[in-house]
Amino acid sequence: MTTVTPSQAPVTPPSGLAxxxxxxxxxxxxxxxxxxxxxxxxxxxxxWAPYGVAQMGAGIPLSGASLAHPFGIDQLGRxxxxxxxxxxxxxxxxxxxxxxxxxxxxxxxxxxxxxxxGWIDEVIMRLVEAMISIPxxxxxxxxxxxxxxxxSGSPLLVIMVVAFLYAPRIARLARSAALEIVTKDFVxxxxxxxxxxxxxxxxxxxxxxxxxLLVEFAVRTGYAPVLVGSLGFLGFGMRPPxxxxxxxxxxxxxxxxxxPVTVLGPGLMLASLVVGLNLFTEGLARILGxxxxxxxx
Amino acid sequence: xxxxxxxxEDLAITYGQGVEALAAVQSVGFxxxxxxxxxLVGESGCGKSTLAYQLMGYRHPAARATGRxxxxxxxxxxxxxxxxxxLRGDRVALVPxxxxxxxxxxxRVGTQLAEVLHVHGRAxxxxxxxxxxxxxxxxxxxxxxxxxGRRYPHELSGGQQQRVCIAIALACEPDLVVLDEPTTGLxxxxxxxxxxxxxELRGRLGMSMxxxxxxxxxxxxxxxxxxxxxxxxxxxxxxxxxLFSSPRHPYTRGLIAAIPRLDGGPRSPHRLxxxxxxxxxxxxxAFAPRCDEAExxxxxxxQTLEAVGPGRAVACQRWRALGAIDTAGAGxxxxxxxxxxxxxxxxxxxxxxxxRQGVLARLAGQVPPVVVRDVSFSIKAGETFALVGESGSxxxxxxxAISGLLPLVAGSIAFQGQALAPALAARTPDQMRRxxxxxQNPDASLNPRARVASILGRPIAKYLGxxxxxxxxxxxxxxxxxxxxxxxxxxxxxxxxxxxRQRVAIARALVAQPTLLLCDEVLSSLDVSVQANVxxxxxxxxxxxxxxxxxxxxxxxxxxxxxxxxxxLFRGTLFEIGRNADVFTPPFHPYTHxxxxxxxxxxLKRRRVPxxxxxxxxxxxxxxxxxxxxxxxxxxxxxxPPWREAGNGLRIRCHLTLDELTAKAVWRAEGAAA
Numbered sequence: 001m002t003t004v005t006p007s008q009a010p011v012t013p014p015s016g017l018a019x020x021x022x023x024x025x026x027x028x029x030x031x032x033x034x035x036x037x038x039x040x041x042x043x044x045x046x047x048w049a050p051y052g053v054a055q056m057g058a059g060i061p062l063s064g065a066s067l068a069h070p071f072g073i074d075q076l077g078r079x080x081x082x083x084x085x086x087x088x089x090x091x092x093x094x095x096x097x098x099x100x101x102x103x104x105x106x107x108x109x110x111x112x113x114x115x116x117x118g119w120i121d122e123v124i125m126r127l128v129e130a131m132i133s134i135p136x137x138x139x140x141x142x143x144x145x146x147x148x149x150x151x152s153g154s155p156l157l158v159i160m161v162v163a164f165l166y167a168p169r170i171a172r173l174a175r176s177a178a179l180e181i182v183t184k185d186f187v188x189x190x191x192x193x194x195x196x197x198x199x200x201x202x203x204x205x206x207x208x209x210x211x212x213l214l215v216e217f218a219v220r221t222g223y224a225p226v227l228v229g230s231l232g233f234l235g236f237g238m239r240p241p242x243x244x245x246x247x248x249x250x251x252x253x254x255x256x257x258x259x260p261v262t263v264l265g266p267g268l269m270l271a272s273l274v275v276g277l278n279l280f281t282e283g284l285a286r287i288l289g290x291x292x293x294x295x296x297x
Numbered sequence: 298x299x300x301x302x303x304x305x306e307d308l309a310i311t312y313g314q315g316v317e318a319l320a321a322v323q324s325v326g327f328x329x330x331x332x333x334x335x336x337l338v339g340e341s342g343c344g345k346s347t348l349a350y351q352l353m354g355y356r357h358p359a360a361r362a363t364g365r366x367x368x369x370x371x372x373x374x375x376x377x378x379x380x381x382x383x384l385r386g387d388r389v390a391l392v393p394x395x396x397x398x399x400x401x402x403x404x405r406v407g408t409q410l411a412e413v414l415h416v417h418g419r420a421x422x423x424x425x426x427x428x429x430x431x432x433x434x435x436x437x438x439x440x441x442x443x444x445x446g447r448r449y450p451h452e453l454s455g456g457q458q459q460r461v462c463i464a465i466a467l468a469c470e471p472d473l474v475v476l477d478e479p480t481t482g483l484x485x486x487x488x489x490x491x492x493x494x495x496x497e498l499r500g501r502l503g504m505s506m507x508x509x510x511x512x513x514x515x516x517x518x519x520x521x522x523x524x525x526x527x528x529x530x531x532x533x534x535x536x537x538x539x540l541f542s543s544p545r546h547p548y549t550r551g552l553i554a555a556i557p558r559l560d561g562g563p564r565s566p567h568r569l570x571x572x573x574x575x576x577x578x579x580x581x582x583a584f585a586p587r588c589d590e591a592e593x594x595x596x597x598x599x600q601t602l603e604a605v606g607p608g609r610a611v612a613c614q615r616w617r618a619l620g621a622i623d624t625a626g627a628g629x630x631x632x633x634x635x636x637x638x639x640x641x642x643x644x645x646x647x648x649x650x651x652x653r654q655g656v657l658a659r660l661a662g663q664v665p666p667v668v669v670r671d672v673s674f675s676i677k678a679g680e681t682f683a684l685v686g687e688s689g690s691x692x693x694x695x696x697x698a699i700s701g702l703l704p705l706v707a708g709s710i711a712f713q714g715q716a717l718a719p720a721l722a723a724r725t726p727d728q729m730r731r732x733x734x735x736x737q738n739p740d741a742s743l744n745p746r747a748r749v750a751s752i753l754g755r756p757i758a759k760y761l762g763x764x765x766x767x768x769x770x771x772x773x774x775x776x777x778x779x780x781x782x783x784x785x786x787x788x789x790x791x792x793x794x795x796x797x798r799q800r801v802a803i804a805r806a807l808v809a810q811p812t813l814l815l816c817d818e819v820l821s822s823l824d825v826s827v828q829a830n831v832x833x834x835x836x837x838x839x840x841x842x843x844x845x846x847x848x849x850x851x852x853x854x855x856x857x858x859x860x861x862x863x864x865x866l867f868r869g870t871l872f873e874i875g876r877n878a879d880v881f882t883p884p885f886h887p888y889t890h891x892x893x894x895x896x897x898x899x900x901l902k903r904r905r906v907p908x909x910x911x912x913x914x915x916x917x918x919x920x921x922x923x924x925x926x927x928x929x930x931x932x933x934x935x936x937x938p939p940w941r942e943a944g945n946g947l948r949i950r951c952h953l954t955l956d957e958l959t960a961k962a963v964w965r966a967e968g969a970a971a
Contacts, residue, residue: 185742189805192700192721193759194729203755207746 028283034276042088051082054241058082062259071265074252080262084269087243091273094155094244095224098162103217106167110174111201111209115182125175128168137230140165144236153239162227166220173216177209218281222274229270245270300370301328302472302505303352308364310347310529312357321347321360323529326602329473334499334506336520336537338513338552340824341795344529349475349509353389354381368473387417390466394478396458400450406461407446410434413468433464438494456487460494467498473505480515484687485851489895492518511824514556514897517541522608525549528583531602535609545611547588547619555829557854559881559896569826582613590615638678639714641813641845642699646708647672649691649698649869667706668694669869670920676813681839681846683860683877685853685892691869692849696815699847700734713812730760733806737818739798743790749776749801750786753808760809775804778841779834796827800834807842814846820855828855835859853896857881862946865889868920875947884958886949887927893964919952927961929953 021029050068051058058069058079065072071080113124131139143161144152151157181187181204190200229246231237238244240251245266252262310322322344329335337345350356351366354373366373368389373381385391393399401409410433411426413419420426427446434442437460450458459479466474476495480488496519499506508520516523516537523540525533525548533546544550551569570587579585579596588595592615600612613619649669669691676682684692697703699710701721710717712732718724736742743752753775757768773783779800790798799819806814816835820828836859838844850856856863856877863880865873865888873886880889917923922933929952938952951958 185736185738186744188702189734189736189742190755192702192729192732192734193756194721194724194726195759203747204744207744210746 025283025286027279028287031276031279031281031283034272035280038088038092038273038276041085042092045085045088049082049085051079053083053086053243054078055082062255062262064259065261070261072259072261074259074262075255080248080252080265083243083248084245084266087245087248087266088269090155090238090242090244091225091228091246091270094158094162094228095277096221098159098228099166099217099221099224101159101163102166102220103170103213105163106170107174107206107209107213108201109167110171110176111178111205112197113171114175114178115187115197115200115205117182121175125172128171131168132172136165136227137234140227140231141234141236144231153237153242155238158228158231158237161231162224165227166224170213170216170220174209174213177212178205181205181208215285218284219278222278222281225270225274225277301330302333302369303329303507304365304367305348305351306365306367308348308351308362308366310344310351310356310360310362312360321529322351324364324601325526325529325531326364327524327531327534329505329507331472332499332503332505333522334508334520336516336523337507337509337526338511338516338523339526340511340826342528343526345509345526346477348526349477349507352473352475352507353385353391355385383417386413386466386471387419387469388471389473389475390469390471392459392462392466392474392476392479395482396455396462397450397482399462400458402450405447405449406453407434407448410446410461410465410468413465417469419469429468430464433468434461436467436498437461437464438490439464454487455483456490459483459487459491463491463494463498467502467504470502471504473507476506476508478510479508481510481512485853485892486687486895488515489897492897495519512897513541513552513825518897525552528578530583530600530612532584532600532613533609533611534602535611539606539609545605545609545616545619546584546613547590547615548584551587552826555826557829557832557852557858559854559857559893569829590619638680640675640711641678641680641713642676642847643711643714644675644695644699644708645673645711647695647698647705647710648707649694649703650706651694651703667869669698671708672866672869672871673708674864674871674874676845676847678812678845679839679843680861681848681859683848683850683856683863684866685850685856685863686866687851687892689868690866692851692866693817694869695866696734696817696847696849699813700732700815701729726760730809731812732815733809733811733813734815735799735802735806735817735819738822739795739802740790740822742802743798745790747789748786749788749790749793752790752801753786753805756805757808771808775808776801778807778838779804794827795823796831799823799827799831803831803834803838807838807844811844814844816846816848818849818851820850821852832859853892865892870920871950872921873947873949875943876945879943879945879947883962884943884949884955885962885964886951886958887925887953887961888921890962890964891926927953927958 056077058077059073061073061075061077063069063073069079069081071084074080074083109124109128113121134142140161143164144157147157147160187200187204190204195203225245228237228244229249232244232246233250235250238247240247248266249263249270252259252266255262305328306326308322308325309320312319312321325348327335337349339345347360351362351373352368354366354376356362362374364374368384373384376384400406407427407430410430411420411423414426414429420429430446431442434445439445439457439460445453450461453461463479479495480491483491492515495506498504506519508516510516513523520537522534522536524531525540525546527548533540533544533549535545540549541553544553548569555569577586581598582588582591582595582600585591585595595614598614600614602610602612603616604610605616647669648667648671650665651668672695674682684695686692694703698705698719699717701717701719701724705719710719712728717728721729750772753772754765754768757763757771758765761771763771772786776783776785781797781800781804785793785797785801790801793801799822803819819835820831823831832855835846839846839859848856848860860877862876863874864871865880865886867888873880873889881893885893917934918937919925919933922928925933932952936952938950940948940950941955942948943955949955949958953961
């Protein structure tokens with residue numbers, strides 16, 4: 001027995017951002033600051049970057065770091081700092097949209113599979129497990145080569161590959177979240193009403209799994225830039241001269257001894273974005289995770 | 298008077314701080330003498346468990362307590378943690394509400410008991426602990442006490458698990474046992490056995506008891522004195538018999554009136570209305586908003602316990618004016634509806650197995666056991682047919698099969714004269730609409746992330762093809778039909794009380810304008826007072842809408858009040874079926890009789906029949922054989938019992954003749970006995 005009736009449970013009132021900020025975990029706050037800087041740079045960067053994306057002759061190639069060229073000059077005489085600034089939005093958009101697509105596909109497959117059960121569920125889940133058992137990059141490369149040369153180098157392909165890699169993992173999570181809910185009587189009622197599986201998933205399962213799925217989305221988004229960068233580094237992502245950070249690290253890696261800063265620059269940016277995203281999403285996951293508990297009571 | 302074992306003085310417990318502070322218990326005082334059984338009763342949320350846990354010296358970290366809780370003269374509130382630890386389980390022991398969660402599933406029950414002995418230094422060695430454990434297991438009536446300690450909790454039934462918990466509580470021969478709703482989760486028959494055990498143990502060991510429950514009927518059997526709590530206040534304290542014969546406080550009166558009566562006789566008109574809203578309490582008497590006798594000054598003036606007789610006290614300023622309240626009064630009893638209508642549901646020879654079968658299990662040739670065997674009954678338009686039996690009797694399974702959730706093994710179901718496809722997918726949308734299901738637990742049957750408007754709106758849209766704008770008045774009608782305000786449409790389920798949630802669940806079924814309502818234990822997760830209100834609602838709906846109901850319940854008293862016809866089910870076999878009044882008068886089937894005898898009643902003293910071992914024989918022709926107190930010998934094991942017609946459509950399936958059954962019946966309805 002509880003002496004606290006539901007209506008008295010501490011409900012966080014719709015308070016201002018300031019109050020939220022004060023109560024938020026410190027990881028979320030630090031992450032948010034780092035992310036904010038990245039977003040500002042990505043959005044406004046093209047306006048104030050000292051040089052153009054592919055503008056050659058910005059300085060003496062491989063001249064090292066200086067005040068005018070903080071990340072140095074690459075082999076072709078392009079200003080690496082300007083290129084990094086120009087590339088910010090590409091990395092972020094690829095990571096976000098890839099994860100989002102993966103979330104949508106994974107959630108739909110997982111929730112349907114968890115609701116339908118039976119042989120459909122068995123088949124889908126064995127496929128999903130098979131995909132998960134293949135290492136990330138190997139599967140990614142497989143997908144890129146399967147897509148064929150006409151798509152090669154397009155941002156769409158990168159997004160699809162990220163989604164393709166994430167969807168099975170999200171599907172498995174969504175299924176396990178669904179399994180907990182399908183046994184509840186309100187789902188049985190919907191089944192008795194003759195609702196279609198899609199309608200049950202949309203009306204009954206999805207609203208009750210949002211917290212879990214959002215947490216997963218947040219965490220996956222944090223790692224997506226690494227994936228995008230890795231694909232770029234291996235030459236399976238964007239094509240030169242796109243200022244995608246992973247690609248830039250790959251292009252300049254031969255210069256590592258001559259002008260290390262041309263690799264360190266984009267590397268640091270990528271690292272700080274990933275750290276920022278991870279801190280932010282980890283904090284967010286903790287907040288969302290708490291609402292999960294409050295919801296279940 | 299000698300010094301009491303426990304004296305609680307001016308105790309107040311508050312959760313939280315500042316504006317959000319919630320006073321769970323306010324200025325409560327009572328005593329428990331040596332060897333006395335004190336009962337605490339009240340609705341959910343009245344603070345009775347919070348209060349009971351104080352006697353264990355347990356307090357939620359967010360709670361603050363003032364006042365004194367004296368146990369043998371020591372104040373438990375002031376006691377340091379190590380001293381409390383020595384006390385708990387040793388001098389004061391707890392029997393928890395839910396034995397399934399109270400026992401550690403990974404540890405053998407004997408080890409769990411021995412742990413208590415070791416912690417308190419009551420066993421010199423492992424062997425001594427084992428001997429003592431066997432002794433205790435025997436004392437609480439567990440089978441094979443020497444070996445049962447090696448079992449894990451999941452290998453025991455719910456009743457046996459509770460016996461283990463009681464054995465653990467008794468291990469150190471405590472002075473006080475705190476029982477927190479120890480029988481609430483159990484079957485009627487199991488509950489009866491546990492209460493018998495507690496009465497017997499108390500008589501033998503002479504320990505004091507604090508018995509917390511929402512069920513006054515149970516307290517009538519076991520408590521010497523009863524304290525009634527409302528919203529953290531003790532509103533009445535009285536010796537048990539006086540409390541029942543002349544309750545002083547209007548709330549006590551309401552609680553007693555809420556107990557359904559088996560005699561089908563008049564029900565008191567003093568029903569409790571509304572429910573406890575702790576955020577909207579007046580400054581004065583907390584019960585004033587729900588009280589029929591309240592005067593304007595009640596809401597302002599604080600009520601304190603005032604002695605009204607030897608050992609009696611009541612916190613009501615109007616007690617003198619109200620006098621001793623007559624518990625019996627005029628009211629509507631069970632009404633028998635005209636049941637000459639067309640047949641809505643015909644179930645013939647229904648046989649069911651439970652559960653979905655996995656591919657692997659099927660390959661391995663495993664067949665799930667049959668849980669319902671050859672059950673036949675029919676329900677006419679506007680009629681309420683009740684299926685009663687203990688858990689595991691297959692009542693819900695039958696409802697699931699009718700609803701299309703479970704495939705049939707044999708038999709047939711006809712709905713409005715037409716054969717009903719067993720699989721849901723093969724049924725017409727109209728059939729789906731006409732058969733509606735209301736589940737036991739409204740917490741699980743309402744989508745927590747959907748507002749009431751959409752919970753009710755979806756079936757309207759689905760069945761009647763209405764859009765949102767035209768559905769709105771329908772939603773309001775539906776809410777009104779279950780006596781809820783239109784404002785509820787905007788709420789989420791967790792903003793409703795248990796009773797309100799069940800009303801919404803019933804409303805959701807009603808918007809489909811069903812012909813048949815399957816009510817699966819719809820009252821059993823509700824408080825007694827809320828139960829009475831929902832029961833009234835169901836009765837009114839039956840009258841107003843003429844819907845036929847399959848009412849599944851283990852609670853005979855509720856069935857007695859609501860049903861037109863009754864079927865008694867044991868282990869998937871129907872043993873008795875007939876009109877309500879006929880089922881509740883002799884001749885009884887032995888199992889019906891056992892169920893009737895098990896119902897705790899506030900209105901009569903306990904009568905007992907000698908029990909046989911409570912385990913039915915496996916594989917006997919009559920599934921009740923072995924457990925049956927009136928068994929006829931070998932015949933019951935070898936030959937299936939025949940149906941006997943007792944007139945008026947009453948049929949009993951037993952080897953005993955009707956005359957024998959009538960002669961053996963001990964149980965009489967209270968009204969008839971008087």
